[in-house]
Amino acid sequence: MPPRLRPSNLPSASNVIPQSFSSPLLPFLLPSYHIYTQTPSSSSRNFSTSKPSYRRARFEKTPGTRNGFIDWMKKYGPKLNVPSPLNNVPVYLTRDPPKLPTDKQALKPKQRKNGISRKQAQRDAVDWEAAAKRSTISPFPTNPSFKAHPVISTEFREQIYLRMKADRSVRRISAELNCELERVAAVIRLKEIENRWIAENRPLCTEMQKRVHAMMRVTQYTPFPQHESITDLRIHSATNNQLFLAVPESMPFNRKDAADALGILPADVRMPHSELIEVERMKEAGVEVQEMIKVETEREQREAEEAKAKRERREKRLGAGKVVETERFRFRLKPANAAAVGHRYGVPAEDRKRGINKIPTRVV
Amino acid sequence: MARTKIFALKRPYPRQSWNKQAVYNLFRYRQPTTNRRTFYQQKFRAKQETRRFHGEYLTERKWNSMFRHTLRGVVRMNPKEMAMGDGSAVVAGRGTGMDLLPTRFMGKEGYEESVFTHVRNAAIPFSQMTFAPLERRLDTAVYRALFASSVRQARMMCLHGKVLVNGVKMPHAGYMLNPGDMFSIDPLLVMRAIGDPQRATFKQLSTQAKSDLQKAIEEAQSKTKSSTFLKSSNKKVIAANADAEVDTETFTAAGVKSTSAEGETEGEPAKAEEEESTGGKKKFHLPSDWRSYLPKHPRWKIYDQWQPKRFMNLFAFVPRYLEVNHNICHAVYLRHPVARSGGAEVPNPFNDEMMQLAYTWYLRRR
Numbered sequence: 001m002p003p004r005l006r007p008s009n010l011p012s013a014s015n016v017i018p019q020s021f022s023s024p025l026l027p028f029l030l031p032s033y034h035i036y037t038q039t040p041s042s043s044s045r046n047f048s049t050s051k052p053s054y055r056r057a058r059f060e061k062t063p064g065t066r067n068g069f070i071d072w073m074k075k076y077g078p079k080l081n082v083p084s085p086l087n088n089v090p091v092y093l094t095r096d097p098p099k100l101p102t103d104k105q106a107l108k109p110k111q112r113k114n115g116i117s118r119k120q121a122q123r124d125a126v127d128w129e130a131a132a133k134r135s136t137i138s139p140f141p142t143n144p145s146f147k148a149h150p151v152i153s154t155e156f157r158e159q160i161y162l163r164m165k166a167d168r169s170v171r172r173i174s175a176e177l178n179c180e181l182e183r184v185a186a187v188i189r190l191k192e193i194e195n196r197w198i199a200e201n202r203p204l205c206t207e208m209q210k211r212v213h214a215m216m217r218v219t220q221y222t223p224f225p226q227h228e229s230i231t232d233l234r235i236h237s238a239t240n241n242q243l244f245l246a247v248p249e250s251m252p253f254n255r256k257d258a259a260d261a262l263g264i265l266p267a268d269v270r271m272p273h274s275e276l277i278e279v280e281r282m283k284e285a286g287v288e289v290q291e292m293i294k295v296e297t298e299r300e301q302r303e304a305e306e307a308k309a310k311r312e313r314r315e316k317r318l319g320a321g322k323v324v325e326t327e328r329f330r331f332r333l334k335p336a337n338a339a340a341v342g343h344r345y346g347v348p349a350e351d352r353k354r355g356i357n358k359i360p361t362r363v364v
Numbered sequence: 365m366a367r368t369k370i371f372a373l374k375r376p377y378p379r380q381s382w383n384k385q386a387v388y389n390l391f392r393y394r395q396p397t398t399n400r401r402t403f404y405q406q407k408f409r410a411k412q413e414t415r416r417f418h419g420e421y422l423t424e425r426k427w428n429s430m431f432r433h434t435l436r437g438v439v440r441m442n443p444k445e446m447a448m449g450d451g452s453a454v455v456a457g458r459g460t461g462m463d464l465l466p467t468r469f470m471g472k473e474g475y476e477e478s479v480f481t482h483v484r485n486a487a488i489p490f491s492q493m494t495f496a497p498l499e500r501r502l503d504t505a506v507y508r509a510l511f512a513s514s515v516r517q518a519r520m521m522c523l524h525g526k527v528l529v530n531g532v533k534m535p536h537a538g539y540m541l542n543p544g545d546m547f548s549i550d551p552l553l554v555m556r557a558i559g560d561p562q563r564a565t566f567k568q569l570s571t572q573a574k575s576d577l578q579k580a581i582e583e584a585q586s587k588t589k590s591s592t593f594l595k596s597s598n599k600k601v602i603a604a605n606a607d608a609e610v611d612t613e614t615f616t617a618a619g620v621k622s623t624s625a626e627g628e629t630e631g632e633p634a635k636a637e638e639e640e641s642t643g644g645k646k647k648f649h650l651p652s653d654w655r656s657y658l659p660k661h662p663r664w665k666i667y668d669q670w671q672p673k674r675f676m677n678l679f680a681f682v683p684r685y686l687e688v689n690h691n692i693c694h695a696v697y698l699r700h701p702v703a704r705s706g707g708a709e710v711p712n713p714f715n716d717e718m719m720q721l722a723y724t725w726y727l728r729r730r
Contacts, residue, residue: 065373069388076391077384083560083672093390093678139681140713142395145489147707148681151688182543186687186696189546194692205551207670208559209690212510215672215680228684232438232704240434255451267451271441280447359536363529363545 083211087128090148090216092139101130137217150217152179152187152227154209159221160184161191169300174273178227181272233271238262275299370420370516377416378713380507381514382558387675395718410721414714418495419504421516427498431726435493437703485705491720492708496701499685499710502527503537505547508711509688509695510680511554513673526553541697548694552666560671574648581651683709 082091091097103125116124137147152160156177163173174184197204219227245261247253259266268274275296282292324331351358370379376389396413398406419427498504503519506527512518521527522537528548529539541547682688685702688695701709712719 069373069385072388072391073384080387080391080678081675082677083674085677090680091677092681093387095391139679139711140390142393142713143492143715145492145707145716146710146712149684151682154691157689180684180698182696182698183687186544186546186698189696190687190689190692190694193694194689197692203551203667204691205555205667205670205693206691207668208551208555211670211672212680212690215677216682229440229704231441231443232702233441234702235437235439237434252450252452253455255446258451267441268446271443271446273443276443277446280444284447357536359538359540360534361540362542363532363534363539 084214086123086126087132088214088216088218089128089131089135090137092136092148094136094141098134098136101127101134103127132217148216149228150219151213152183153213153218153220156219156221156225156227157187157191160187164188169304171273171275171303172296172300174230175276177225178230180228180230180232183228231271231273231276233267236262236264236270238264367420377413379420379514380417380504381516382673382675382679383514384674386514387678390713393713395715398717407721407725410714410718411725414495414719414722417713419498419501419515421519422498428726430497431494432497433727435490435703436496436700437488437490437493439488440704488703488705489708489716489719490703491716491723492710492712493701493703494710494719494723494726495712496710499683499701500540500697501537502529502534502539502541502547505541505686505695505697506549508683509547509686510558510682510690511549511693511695512557513676517557521549521553521557526550543697543699545697546694547697548692551693554690554693555666555670558673558676559666560673574650578648578650681711683711685709 079097080091080093085091102122138144139148140146160173160177160179163176164170168176170181170184170188173179174181177184179187194204219225239262243261247257255268256266264270268277271277279292279296282295287295318332321332321334324333350356370377371381371383371385371389373385373388376393378390378393379386396409401409415424415427499508503515503522506512506518506521507515512521519537522539523535525533525535526549527534529541530546531548534547683701685698685700686695687698703709714722
């Protein structure tokens with residue numbers, strides 16, 4: 001059976017020209033190939049309801065192709081395209097978007113106070129906390145195991161920067177504000193650049209920042225913010241393999257023993273913010289707060305000294321050889337072992353070949 | 365050669381783009397069934413589907429060289445729990461640890477403080493990390509930081525030398541970011557890339573803008589070579605307009621938003637010379653070719669009236685391994701993406717089973 005025609009929603013001449021419009025010129029106004037319009041026909045096929053096949057096949061409306069896309073854009077486009085979602089409730093791709101939990105009672109005209117517009121009343125009637133909870137946090141409907149994590153607000157960034165200015169260490173800021181160590185360091189770096197731009201009178205994209213943050217979940221700054229886990233222990237590849245170890249039944253086998261058996265550092269050391277374990281122990285033992293602060297400050301000082309010593313050692317090591325500065329290069333001459341076979345000139349790099357492009361591996 | 369027609373409607377594939385057709389394709393995308401398929405067929409299909417989404421512009425050989433069978437994961441540690449015990453309880457009893465607290469005791473009085481009250485965590489979706497090496501690529505990171513509306517656009521930005529890594533131009537889209545690398549793009553470029561296309565033309569000038577422009581033109585003409593320089597770049601007009609640059613309110617005043625009473629229409633530029641402002645009684649002597657001195661795109665307008673691109677909200681999320689500042693269009697790659705209990709950090713529309721199949725495909729002969 002040949003495909004049947006379906007009524008169209010497309011803006012065709014039949015939609016543009018009202019039904020009541022009748023003119024002897026109508027057949028000339030319409031394009032001759034147009035099939036959606038019922039034109040008075042004087043052919044011998046007056047009683048036939050179907051159209052000639054050569055006209056039918058060309059304009060068949062197939063779901064999934066162009067026409068289906070246009071229909072979808074009409075139906076779902078306005079629902080899915082929400083350029084400024086309200087109250088940081090993100091709108092992600094879903095087959096059927098969840099409706100906002102609205103208090104129906106509050107919407108009644110009698111309840112509405114004077115001076116509040118209908119639109120404002122509608123917004124006020126929405127329970128935004130419930131809406132934020134109900135809103136989908138997975139941007140891809142086909143994969144529930146990817147969830148969008150909130151970002152930190154601009155005020156939160158400011159707070160991190162202020163704490164840095166108040167001479168607090170990155171580690172301490174991270175523990176106080178529940179942000180990863182790397183994130184705190186990065187926020188400070190970015191904030192420095194931002195301040196430099198302000199000093200240089202360079203315009204900032206504050207409007208874009210505002211609009212982008214309005215589209216996603218944002219962790220606002222509170223006295224004790226819960227942004228993310230700061231004690232995520234990276235799974236060591238040595239722990240992926242099985243290891244059989246005979247242990248006496250009566251011997252306690254703890255984290256340290258396990259680490260020794262695997263040949264890695266114990267989790268208490270490898271974990272970021274390992275000092276929190278000591279803090280918890282002190283809390284358990286009932287140590288006074290002043291005492292705890294004193295211990296922590298001492299530890300911070302010790303760490304800072306260690307880091308400084310390490311840096312100095314590194315600089316000393318790097319500057320050990322003779323340095324010859326030319327216009328283009330800085331040669332660091334080191335004593336080389338030329339006696340071993342194949343060690344004299346090293347190996348020619350592949351990227352010197354024709355057609356192989358050299359992508360740097362690091363930018364300092 | 366990379367495929368150019370990537371948003372085909374007849375055979376929909378999910379792509380990393382905010383294109384309206386890509387959204388439509390993602391909306392109606394259904395993952396292939398594994399019914400009546402051999403294991404090989406399942407793996408091959410999974411590999412096909414996932415590769416169409418992840419780095420479809422890379423050749424298979426290129427991706428194969430990037431693939432790593434080791435997948436990164438993290439476990440959340442509880443410092444309180446670690447302070448209370450040395451971990452020997454996990455292997456106590458017969459070696460498999462003490463029994464978890466039976467359900468009937470959960471939340472009961474006297475059992476709250478127990479170490480063993482925690483419930484079993486959800487599994488770590490390691491298979492979702494199959495394409496994690498691609499997240500290290502500069503172009504993908506630019507897209508993830510919401511600086512471009514598709515990975516291909518991000519790639520184009522890189523190749524055109526618009527992306528800086530640690531302040532150095534990096535024209536390689538395949539540069540693998542290291543933890544701590546900072547990348548940045550010109551804000552104007554980002555605002556155009558992820559913003560609504562601004563089709564409104566520059567029609568009218570307000571009094572403020574006119575005086576600014578006159579100042580700028582006079583300054584330009586007073587110098588020897590800067591006249592042509594002014595025409596070629598937008599910067600000079602803005603530079604003369606330094607006060608407006610800082611203050612956003614002055615910005616809008618100097619911008620296109622002018623009242624109909626003042627300012628001239630597009631058709632009659634010569635009138636600008638006779639134009640007299642209503643308030644200040646000031647006469648402007650703009651040359652007849654004043655239009656050529658204007659920037660092609662009114663720069664200041666986009667800073668104040670930026671609108672997001674269509675469907676941007678569907679993709680508005682930043683993965684945890686990035687820290688982005690849209691004020692200055694800089695972002696930092698904090699660390700490599702990891703999987704943790706209950707979620708992985710690689711944005712991905714495919715479920716765990718499908719990714720497991722794809723991972724198994726690439727594991728062959730390894």
